[in-house]
Amino acid sequence: MARLLLLGPAREAAGVREDDVAGDSVEAVLAAARARYGEHFAAVLAVSQVWVNGEPAGPASPVAPYDEVAVLPPVSGG
Amino acid sequence: MTAESSPTWVAVTAEPLSLDPLIAWATRSGCGAVVTFSGTVRDHSADHDEVSALEYETSEPHALARLGEIAEAVRRRWPDVAAVALHHRVGRVELGEPTVLVVVASPHRAEAFEAGRFCIDTLKRTVPMWKREHFPGGSAWSSATEPIVPVEST
Numbered sequence: 001m002a003r004l005l006l007l008g009p010a011r012e013a014a015g016v017r018e019d020d021v022a023g024d025s026v027e028a029v030l031a032a033a034r035a036r037y038g039e040h041f042a043a044v045l046a047v048s049q050v051w052v053n054g055e056p057a058g059p060a061s062p063v064a065p066y067d068e069v070a071v072l073p074p075v076s077g078g
Numbered sequence: 079m080t081a082e083s084s085p086t087w088v089a090v091t092a093e094p095l096s097l098d099p100l101i102a103w104a105t106r107s108g109c110g111a112v113v114t115f116s117g118t119v120r121d122h123s124a125d126h127d128e129v130s131a132l133e134y135e136t137s138e139p140h141a142l143a144r145l146g147e148i149a150e151a152v153r154r155r156w157p158d159v160a161a162v163a164l165h166h167r168v169g170r171v172e173l174g175e176p177t178v179l180v181v182v183a184s185p186h187r188a189e190a191f192e193a194g195r196f197c198i199d200t201l202k203r204t205v206p207m208w209k210r211e212h213f214p215g216g217s218a219w220s221s222a223t224e225p226i227v228p229v230e231s232t
Contacts, residue, residue, distance in 0.1 A: 008135050008208025009219050049226050054140055056228065070137065070206075074223035077134070077166065077207025078117050078178050078198060 002029050002063045005070040010048055013041040021069070026050055027059040029069050048073045085153065087163040088145035090138050095165055095176040104161040104183040111187040113194040115180040119173050123211050125221055131212040132177060132220075134168045136205075141166065144205045147229040148197055152182070155196070156189040164197060166207065177209075200232045 001020040011017045014037040021036070023029035030050070034042045050057050051070040063069060087103060097114055104112050119132050149162040161183040171177050180197045184190040204227055209220045 005137060007137055007206060011135070012219075047225075051140070054143060070140070072206050072226050073208065075203070075205065075207055075226045076209045076220040076223045077136075077205045078202040 001065060003066060003068045004029065004033060005068055007070065007072055008075075009073045010041065010044050010071040013037065013044045023063055025059070025063055026052065026057050026061045026069060029063050030059075030071075033071075044073055045071060085159075085161055086146065086149040087161075087165075088142055088149065089165040090136060090141045090145070090168055091165065092167070092169040095167055095179050097176075097179055097181070100163040100165065100179055100181040104163055104181045106160045106183055109160050109183040109185055111185070111190040112181065112183045113187070113190040114182075115178075115194050115198050116176045117178040117198065118176050119171050121173055123220065123222070125218070126211055126213040128213050129173070129211050130214070131170050131172050133170045133210040133212060133217070134166070134177065134207055135210075136166075136168050136207045138168070140206045144229065145201070148200050148204065151200070151229050151232075152193045152197065156184065156193045158186070158189055159184045159193050162193070162197065164201065166201075166205070168207075170212075196232075200229060203227050203232060204229045 004019045049072045145164045163181040165179045182190045182194040
């Protein structure tokens with residue numbers, strides 16, 4: 001199981017900040033997340049970046065058990 | 079507290095920010111310039127005529143890592159810069175309070191101004207941070223957003 005970290009608007013859309021999700025690639029983890037959290041989350045995810053263990057990752061990036069998959073919507077710091 | 083000799087001091091905190099300790103920390107015997115930037119809560123935004131507070135959310139370890147990367151980028155681009163402090167508030171910040179502080183010290187003012195501008199511009203695009211705007215009757219995520227990019231791409 002990967003550790004999903006949902007931040008800002010992604011956290012709000014999903015209703016949780018951290019969760020455990022099955023999947024051996026970013027694509028698989030995110031498909032499971034979309035199925036679990038629904039359309040609003042999917043819309044936020046569509047405009048978000050994804051990091052695996054703090055590094056930018058693409059759909060095909062591998063995900064091992066206990067890896068952190070973070071969903072980062074467009075940022076608004078400062 | 080970071081030792082005076084350290085070139086970098088980054089922080090993400092729910093406590094009120096204050097420039098004074100950062101200026102004191104950044105002031106070095108070889109530096110004739112200390113440039114500061116303070117971002118503060120403004121009473122309006124693009125979407126709301128009245129804003130009373132901002133509320134910031136982050137992942138602290140990821141935000142601290144990115145702030146550290148910005149300081150490293152400053153040292154590569156402006157090797158004379160002797161001190162960089164980058165502090166960001168999280169949680170609710172009231173009108174007029176600082177949300178982010180940038181302090182840069184260098185022997186001469188030109189590189190301190192340039193590096194300070196680089197820090198705040200880069201921070202806004204590279205640090206995982208999200209703000210909600212509080213206004214009469216509710217709150218909403220800020221629409222002034224940018225896709226997050228790596229520090230080295232800026």
